[in-house]
Amino acid sequence: MTRPGFVLDVDDRTPPLVVHEGEGFRLERFPRGTRVVYPPESLPAVRDIDAEIANALHHPIDCEPLPALLRAGMKLTIAFDDISIPLPPMGAPDIRQRIIEAVLTLAAHAGVDDVELVSANALHRRLTEAELRHIVGERVFRSFFPQGALYNFDAEDRANIAHLGKTAHDEDVDIHLRSAESDLLVYVNVNQVSMSGGHKSVAVGLAPYSSLRHHHNSSTMVASRSFMDHTKSELHSSAWRMGRVVAEHVKVFQIETTFNNDIFPDAFSYFQKREWEWSIADQAKMLAARRGLAIAPKRMRHRIFHDVRSVYGLTGITAGAVEPVHDITIERIHRQQLVEVQGQSDVAIMGVPFIGPYNVDSIMNPVLAACMGLGYYFNSYRGAPIVRSGGAVILYHPVEWEFNQLHHPSYVDFFEEVLSTSVEPSVIEKQFEEQYATDPWYVHLYRTSHAYHGVHPFYMWYWIAHALDHLGNGAPGGGQNVVWVGGDRKACERMGMRAASTLADALEMVSGAVGRNPSITYLHNPPHLIADVT
């Protein structure tokens, strides 16, 4: 039976606990009384995935069965989540492949000829052929890619963007032209976290900058509390308004999938266990991994972690109308990830792992590390943040001053030019965003290379706007209450944050804000969790 998540109080019996820090991890002894939030254990996985997929397609919610929506002569587009999810990537066969194959089988039976598949990249980098092949599988890739019917969404291809109108809040709703003109748009989601899915799939994944700027901005992000609770997220409210406009023009058949917390494969199975339950073999494996990583060249360390392919178990698949489908998805995700936590604390501690949505097979540069810690992990709450307003956050990551020039060219300039001017999201938004968003060189790299869009680093910085605002008590300078253990001092300083060598030093540094005897909560993440703070 799956054990629920729970909050551990560190006592004299508690062994050192695992803290992820980039391409490595450490064992940390936390002060007694520290609360440690553990996610629930993995839920049982669906045994017959193909039967579950068939059932979802034939018995959708608030919608006709998929076979009834397919007919000869129609225009069918299948959109799917890109490589930013799940994390780490899923071992083959990817769930998207299995679903797309099932949809295409039904389309073939119905005599549908005009089919196109699009990776919903938004402003993310284009996927390589190998990445596309991994997601859709060899059969689908071979059938569609050579003909140009399987491709990445290009948000800068103005000729292929449709303007569907405006929302009641005067937000432009622009999406991928082919999707807008299709008789049926099937969207295949991988809902690893509650932030994904719903109307965000089409309205964000297939949208250009002209649409995204309405919700990917500092004021919306500050008002999103949190991204993991779409009912309290301004970002999601905007996406929901846009999604309803989309629904007026396009028939969307939404498919959402949820997974258990089986993130780590056998070699790292001890990361899935609670430390005091480690067997001798687990302890030996962990020690071997730590010592091996200590002497492994950087490139090898990178490969070891980025070659991880997870063995997620499917916990459910639902299809049909967007909103009722998403409600079921949220309920499933909460069952897997929600942990009740009583009250906030003065200090939150989080370990930032090696991978985030935007550095798959790439480098987690300082901006992405900040986004992962203060954007995603900080926002992994429902109710209230795990740390009180004006409190402090301690993160673990090397925060190396290092960028991938292929994937993140605009990040380099953002880090050098923009953050050296200001670290306040609203200031840099006004001063620099449009320039980066329209820079022809960045646009060129986004369209022809594998670069994230020029405006992407701004969006990453907006992701942390809520955390900075919360830690700064609504005033600028919230970054001063953020300390990176093991972080590069210069890189942290550039982001308006601080670096410490040890946890004890970090606690000393934040004592001005939280006192010398603060309450501390450590989010033991990954595997994923959402702190339900009451």
Added chain:
Amino acid sequence: MTQTPAKFVRETVADVGLVARGWRWGVGRRALVPRSAEAFVPARSTRVFPTRWARTPLAQAVREVLLGVGMHWLLRSQVSVRAHGLDVLRRISGPVIFVSNHASHVDTPMILTTLPPAWRRRTAMAAAADYFFDTWWRAAGSALLFNTFPIERRGGSMSNTPGALLDDGWSIAWFPEGTRTSDGWTAQFKLGAAFVALGAQVPVVPVAIRGAFNAMPREQGWPSKGRPRVTVRYGDPVIATEGEGPRDFGRRIEQAVAALLDEDGTDWFSARQRAIAGATPPSSGPQVARWRRVWEASQPPADAPKHRIWT
């Protein structure tokens, strides 16, 4: 890469030390469950680890060497062992149940190495299933070395192994407190041993061990330095009377162990007098502050007063 060989070795030693302390490596030690996580400990497997193999002639021969030679020598090199009252075993024949107070992991080898070889070879130890049988290697090791068999100490259905062993002529050694004392004094005896003795109609031989708490208390993986003294005293068998229930029989067994502890600290005759008068000091110790109980229990056992012949 900033790793030098010296730094690597230093960090490796530090890592191993951290894990060894954190997960409490060492003989008889294991990782503890944090108190706030105890409610979430998964139910243990109901599968019973087979121990019949540990009572085959081959396993007995191996054990006789390990216990009778190796453990006997090792134990006496670390603690000063005195055994008394073994003559009672000459007056009875097995099988019996040896019931002892339990203060330390040295108790088991203490009993097994003080028993006469003929008795030792036919004695099995009842051991907590959740502690000694939680991993295959610990289960196999303890079964081979001490001839243990698992019993469930946290309730549940009664194992039928003890009865079967007694029926086959094996004696059993049993610690009815269920766990080692945390302050040196005995806890209330559970009724399992009395139940089994009544069912199999075998006598119970009380055993009192003094000094083990001082020699190697909980949290310690090896006996203290200085060869601390430990005494093992065997008492007259306790036999159930006609119609006696497990509760009354269990209480008599507990009193017999308390009287033996009293005897070991004083002398046989005065201890007998107190026992007859119902004035045996309770083995659960004085009801005073915990530190005083620990303080008193951690005194090494003194010799009984001697009369000087030559003055």
